[in-house]
Amino acid sequence: MFxxxxxxxxxSGKSTISDLFAELGVPVIDTDAIAHQLTAPGxxxxxxxxxxxxxxxxxxxxxxxxxxxxxxxxADPSARRQLEAILHPRxxxxxxxxxxxxxxxxxxxxxxxxxxxxxYREVLNRVLVVDCPEDVQTARVMARSGLAHDEVAAILAxxxxxxxxxxxxxxxxxxTASPEALRSQVATLHRRYxxxxxxxxx
Ligand code: ADP
Numbered sequence: 001m002f003x004x005x006x007x008x009x010x011x012s013g014k015s016t017i018s019d020l021f022a023e024l025g026v027p028v029i030d031t032d033a034i035a036h037q038l039t040a041p042g043x044x045x046x047x048x049x050x051x052x053x054x055x056x057x058x059x060x061x062x063x064x065x066x067x068x069x070x071x072x073x074x075a076d077p078s079a080r081r082q083l084e085a086i087l088h089p090r091x092x093x094x095x096x097x098x099x100x101x102x103x104x105x106x107x108x109x110x111x112x113x114x115x116x117x118x119x120y121r122e123v124l125n126r127v128l129v130v131d132c133p134e135d136v137q138t139a140r141v142m143a144r145s146g147l148a149h150d151e152v153a154a155i156l157a158x159x160x161x162x163x164x165x166x167x168x169x170x171x172x173x174x175x176t177a178s179p180e181a182l183r184s185q186v187a188t189l190h191r192r193y194x195x196x197x198x199x200x201x202x
Contacts, residue, residue, distance in 0.1 A: 001099060002106040002197035003123055007168075008130030009159050010152075011141035013182070017130055020186040021108045026193075030110040034094045039059055039064050042099065045147035048086045053079070074154060076144055088119065099123070106197040107169035115160040115168050126196070129169035131162060132176050 006021075011061050018028045038045040041063055049069070057069040072189055073080040095109065111120055114127065115119065134156055141152045171192070173185050 001102060001104070002125050002193070004106060004108050004126045004128050004130045004193055005098070005114050005120055005124040006108055006110045006130070006173075007112060007165065008132075009134070009137050010112070010155050011137040011144065012130040012132050013173070014112065014130055016179055017173060017175070017182055017186060018108055018110050021190065024186070024190050025104075026106065026108050026190065027102050027104050028108045028110065029095055029098050031091050031095065032110065032112055034091050036085060036092050038094070039066075044194070045086050045106055046167075049083065052082055052086065072137060074158070084117070088117065092119065093118075095123075106193050113159070115165045117185050125195065126170045127168050128171045128173065129165050130173050130175050131169075132174065133187070134162070136176060 004017060006014055015030075018030065022028045035045075037043055040046075041047065046064060049064065053069065053072060057065050057072060059065045069083070073083050078091070099107065106125075108128075109120070109124070114120060137156065138149065138152045141147060141155070142149060145152075147155075171189055173182065175182060
């Protein structure tokens with residue numbers, strides 16, 4: 001199926017934009033949501049994470065202590081790679097399974113770390129990047145999450161910068177104006193993707 005990968009830094013507006021595509025009837029696969037399910041109680045990645053990182057990343061009630069895990073992998077790049085080695089293949093498999101169930105002109109796959117991991121290129125026909133200045137990202141994430149400025153800065157520093165992401169883009173949405181301004185940008189891209197999906201084979 002014709003697939004558009006949506007990526008952008010934290011707080012850039014991926015969820016807001018994927019909701020607008022969904023409103024137009026486009027099926028959306030969200031790899032963050034899949035990662036969350038995989039690490040929820042009963043999730044397919046939970047045991048492996050506990051085995052690797054120990055009880056220090058688990059809460060007393062047996063659920064994942066996400067804050068503890070986040071601290072762990074932020075402090076230690078090799079731990080981060082190990083976590084990714086657990087999650088990424090499982091996320092990828094879930095994406096493949098979902099793709100096989102869909103019937104639509106095209107699908108939007110939200111992949112926050114598309115540029116960082118370099119994955120998914122062979123299933124994507126198009127890369128859509130949400131771009132906005134880092135101070136705008138920071139303010140939005142602080143407002144949404146209650147994280148401190150330094151915590152958001154650390155997350156941003158671990159992600160690709162704007163220029164690297166833009167270099168991978170086929171299409172760009174600039175999300176610096178109001179959320180309403182996104183609607184027309186999304187509608188324009190939707191028309192483009194409908195046209196492309198009828199003329200390209202996957
Ligand atoms: P991402 O999914 O990339 O992390 P979100 O779509 O969740 O980003 O947006 C981050 C936060 O900023 C959310 O609280 C969202 O409501 C808000 N937001 C997104 N776009 C805009 C905008 N154009 N103007 C103001 N707030 C926005």
